[in-house]
Amino acid sequence: LNVAGPEHLVVLSGLLFAVGMVGALARRNVVRVLLSLQVMLGAVSLALVALSRQHGDAEGQVVALLLALVGAAQGGAGVSLLVVWARGRARAGPADGSSFEC
């Protein structure tokens, strides 16, 4: 039995995706919600790499690379919007009706 085979990586990625989804759905802290989305992206990336290894085809690794770029774009947009939002919230005061915590 190959203990670190691709199938184990797929199971691990499934667990990671579930944990990230719980965070994205259940947390109110907006930084943690965005990082949970990154956790989900990482899980998908791990599954792609594992299945690429399983099938001996590097196409999965190419998609994982593109997915890393998507994650970077999401992170960049999230960071800039959060900074602007945090400034606006600081001006408006803490009780501006926002549904997320910082």
Added chain:
Amino acid sequence: VNAVLFGALGIVLLWGAFGVVAGRGPAASAVVSWLAMMAALAGLEVMADAPFVAVAQLTLALVAGLAWFVVAGRTASLAPGPPAPPRPRTLAIVGTVVVVFTAASWATAPAWSHAPPPAELPEAFGRTADLGARLFGPWWLPLEVLAWTLLAVLVGAAALRTGED
């Protein structure tokens, strides 16, 4: 050695993910947990013969981590919002997702859990030259679209900052 390494990296991976999701410290601690998770993820990808993907992801994660630290520091000085009321609907959604995921894993396990890995991988599998040839060959258009999207995000972020200042 493979088994021990897989176990150690898997534990760090899940510990980091739980730190992001369930941590109660400031947002900066979530960033640290996420970076630890990404490091473990890179290690697992190296074990799966994907060193280039691992290095690229880790580099992007380190750069993004710096930005997240800035955001965590800026938002930490703000007063917290009102206490969160209990959200039974969210809990129901999360429970349903976990149950569906577990059921799907069990139902499809026979299909993928016993599939043997390929006996012999191609010589160039996972190498930079092979991935580069694929990226700038059949995957050229998605790569271009993503590159322009990333550029638009960067320009948008700069425009937002300029507008604020």
